[in-house]
Amino acid sequence: MSSRETKTDVILIGAGIMSATLGTLLKELAPEWEIKVFEKLANAGEESSNEWNNAGTGHAALCELNYTPEKSDGSIDISKAIKINEQFQLSRQFWSYLVNSNLIRNPQDFIRPIPHMSLVQGEKNVAFLKKRFKALSNNPLFQGMEFSDDPEKLKEWIPLIMEGRTSNEPIAATKIDSGTDVNFGALTRMLFDHLKSKNVEINYKHSVKDIKRTSDGSWKVKVYDIDSGKIEYHTAKFVFIGGGGGSLPLLQKTGIPESKHIGGFPVSGLFMVCNNPEVVAQHHAKVYGKAKVGAPPMSVPHLDTRYINNKKSLLFGPFAGFSPKFLKTGSNLDLIRTIKPNNILTMLAAGIKEMALTKYLIQQVMLSNEKRMEELREFVPNAKSEDWDIVVAGQRVQVIKDTEAGGKGTLQFGTEVVSAADGSIAALLGASPGASTSVHVMLEVLEKCFPQHMKEWEPKIKEMIPSYGVSLVENPELLHEIHNSTAKTLGLSEKEPVFS
Numbered sequence: 001m002s003s004r005e006t007k008t009d010v011i012l013i014g015a016g017i018m019s020a021t022l023g024t025l026l027k028e029l030a031p032e033w034e035i036k037v038f039e040k041l042a043n044a045g046e047e048s049s050n051e052w053n054n055a056g057t058g059h060a061a062l063c064e065l066n067y068t069p070e071k072s073d074g075s076i077d078i079s080k081a082i083k084i085n086e087q088f089q090l091s092r093q094f095w096s097y098l099v100n101s102n103l104i105r106n107p108q109d110f111i112r113p114i115p116h117m118s119l120v121q122g123e124k125n126v127a128f129l130k131k132r133f134k135a136l137s138n139n140p141l142f143q144g145m146e147f148s149d150d151p152e153k154l155k156e157w158i159p160l161i162m163e164g165r166t167s168n169e170p171i172a173a174t175k176i177d178s179g180t181d182v183n184f185g186a187l188t189r190m191l192f193d194h195l196k197s198k199n200v201e202i203n204y205k206h207s208v209k210d211i212k213r214t215s216d217g218s219w220k221v222k223v224y225d226i227d228s229g230k231i232e233y234h235t236a237k238f239v240f241i242g243g244g245g246g247s248l249p250l251l252q253k254t255g256i257p258e259s260k261h262i263g264g265f266p267v268s269g270l271f272m273v274c275n276n277p278e279v280v281a282q283h284h285a286k287v288y289g290k291a292k293v294g295a296p297p298m299s300v301p302h303l304d305t306r307y308i309n310n311k312k313s314l315l316f317g318p319f320a321g322f323s324p325k326f327l328k329t330g331s332n333l334d335l336i337r338t339i340k341p342n343n344i345l346t347m348l349a350a351g352i353k354e355m356a357l358t359k360y361l362i363q364q365v366m367l368s369n370e371k372r373m374e375e376l377r378e379f380v381p382n383a384k385s386e387d388w389d390i391v392v393a394g395q396r397v398q399v400i401k402d403t404e405a406g407g408k409g410t411l412q413f414g415t416e417v418v419s420a421a422d423g424s425i426a427a428l429l430g431a432s433p434g435a436s437t438s439v440h441v442m443l444e445v446l447e448k449c450f451p452q453h454m455k456e457w458e459p460k461i462k463e464m465i466p467s468y469g470v471s472l473v474e475n476p477e478l479l480h481e482i483h484n485s486t487a488k489t490l491g492l493s494e495k496e497p498v499f500s
Contacts, residue, residue, distance in 0.1 A: 004232050008034045008201075011221055011236040013208050013250060014243035015039035016049040017184050018428050020191035021438040022240055022445060024098070027198045028464060029446075029457045035200045036234060037192075038223050040207040040246070040329070045188030047327055048244040049435060051308050053394030055271075055286075055315065058180030059436035060088040062116035062142065063288040066300060068132050076128075076135040085141045086472050087440035090465055093482060094439045095187075096489040097464040103194050110187040112307045113492040115285040116179025117157065119171070119379075125290060126172040133174050140476040145176040160282040161303065164381035178483070179286060180492065181307055184435045206232075211239065211253050211425075219254075219425055238449060241427035245326030245397040249338055251427040256420045260342040263350065263400035264429070265411060266326050266335060267361065269393035271317035272376055276387040280305075280314050289379070303379050316376050318393055322361040326397050343400075349409025350400045357411070396431035415441055423449035439465065 010026060012019040015037055023035055041047070048054060061067040061081035068081050095111070098104045120129045126149055133147040148154060149172035155162045157175055165171075196202055203223070209231075210222035219239045223232045241247045248264040274280060288302040304315045326334035339347055351358075367375075369385070376383045399412040415434050419426035426445050443461070447454060461468050472479040487493045 004230075005235070006036075006232070007218075007235045008036045009237055010035045011219070011234060011239045012037045013221070013239065013241045014047075014246065015041075015044040015188070015192060015202065015204070016047060016242055016244055017045065017188045017191075017435045017438050018242035018442065019240060020044065020049075020188045020195070021094075022242070022442040023195050023200060024103075024191050025094075025439075025442055025446065025464075027195065027200065029460055030453070031198070035195070036236070037195070037200060037202045038206040038208050038221070038234075039202070039204050040226070040243075042204050043189070044192040044202075044204075045185040047329070048394045048396070048431075049184045049188045050394065051183045051185035051306075052391055053328065054184060054435065055302065055304055055318070056181050056183060056306050056308075057116075057286055057302075057304065057436070058088060058091075058111070058182045059434075060085045060116075060179070062145070062176045062179050063118045063174070063286060063302075064300065065118055065120075065129075065132070065288060065290050068136070070128055070131070074131075076132050078132075078135050078139065081136065082139065082141060082473055084437065086467075087437040089141075089467060089472055089479070089482065089486075090443070091436060091439040092486040092490065093465045093467060096486040098191075098194075099489050104187075104190045107490045109310075110183045110190065111490050111492065112181045113177070113487075114179050114181040114305050115157075115175050115177050117173050117175045117285045117287045119158070119161065119173045119287050119289050121167070121169045121171050123170050126170045129172050129174060139473065140479050141473055142176065144178060145174055147174050148172065158283065158285060158287060160279065160380055161287065163282075166381070173287070175285070178487075178492070181286065181305060182436065183308060208243075208250060211241075211250060213255070217422070217424060237424065239425045240445065241425070243327075245330060245334070245395050247427045247429055248326065248397060249334070251418060251429070252338060252340060254420070254425055256425065258418050258420060259427075261346050261402055262418065262429070263343045263347040263409075264326065264335070264338055264397040265350065265354070265400055266323060266395055266397050267431075268321040268323040268325075268395050269318035270321065270372075271315045271319075271391045271393050272372060272388045273391045274314040274316075274387050275311075275389075279387050280312050283314055287379070301375065301379065315391075316379060316388070319364055319367060319372060319375075320361055321365045322358075323395065325395055328392070328395050330395065346400055346402055346409045349402075349407070350411055351409070353409055354411055397429070399430045417441060417444050417448065419445070419448045423451065443468070 061084040099107050136142040137145045205226040207224045212220050218235050221234045241250045251259045286304045291300045324332050324335040402408045403410045415430040
């Protein structure tokens, strides 16, 4: 077995949406920097970013009820919803810049306009949704949101969901037409095609085995070439670990203090998919419900219109499950291997705290197809088993860490950047809202890891992302201008009828 060693400026580990976004930003800001990408699989966007491994929702807090919790005094906290919406606006601006600059083309291949809706049943839930609507609809970020508890109006909005519904329970929904369906797999592949044209070296079927600090502060990455069986060593001043569920084990290998006392909890998922054109034609929205009591936020049931390879289909789910693998293509030993002396107490504390979650996941794993159909029929009363198939979605590794608010072993449902104090290495951990906020997250990486360059880069960043550093909610005129211009560039202005 022979080995070779090379030096470069930047190494990106993983060919998903995060590495694609960071690489594209860096090529605009520092075109002379040499970038190398290492991906274990044969193509870009094959794990979490793949279109079948996520729900394809452009997360902007338009319909996700878990982003607007009810406080103890009965009021609705919309602070997280505002934050996530503003972050998605950054993504829209960056994608628009790429389209306007001809760096990527045909935005309809990765983004489509789809109404986003929240749907609830029961008196208490309807009261909550009405309060949520009042709190959000006064905010410029959520302009155009409608509320209805009139079954006749709901039949217009969601005929497939309302048909055959016999329950007398109160039912209500909100609807906003500025929602999106995003094919993150297609977008990831477009960005890597662009990076390749900019002489970025993309190495598929290359598995990163180790990351070690060198005496001059650089990082030496040990890479296994799966096809040739050879080991390679690549040294870089900056390394980004964007390997989805595979990021935590690689971060632990760096040995940086920031990697200590962090664990990961893998959650798997299934979706049900309908390709029957007659059924698909009756639904045109992403409709999010409320998570059941004891269920984690990522298991909120939703019925989604999806566009994949220009074909319209419906997805329902997700049904959560447990697998010790950190990636779909991972190993059953992944979870065990990440338990270290420095995080074992954190992991044990999480195990004790999250017994209800563990029980819920086991119940989900045990669900039969008929039980899944029963859950689907709560959304679509007339659903027929022969119209729906099962698709195995991606693995998500939720971060476990010690926090002031939650104490030892707190499960974090979100996306988190962990970086060395000197900014020479950074890793992305966690899950939702993930890909939707990729531009915000990668700007955070730039700010943490390249503070010495930010002043010179700022004019270019503002050219790409006009609202960078500005609160859109406090600048409604700028928000209106940006929302309209990005909608036009990305082809989001045209509304499709509720059903065709």
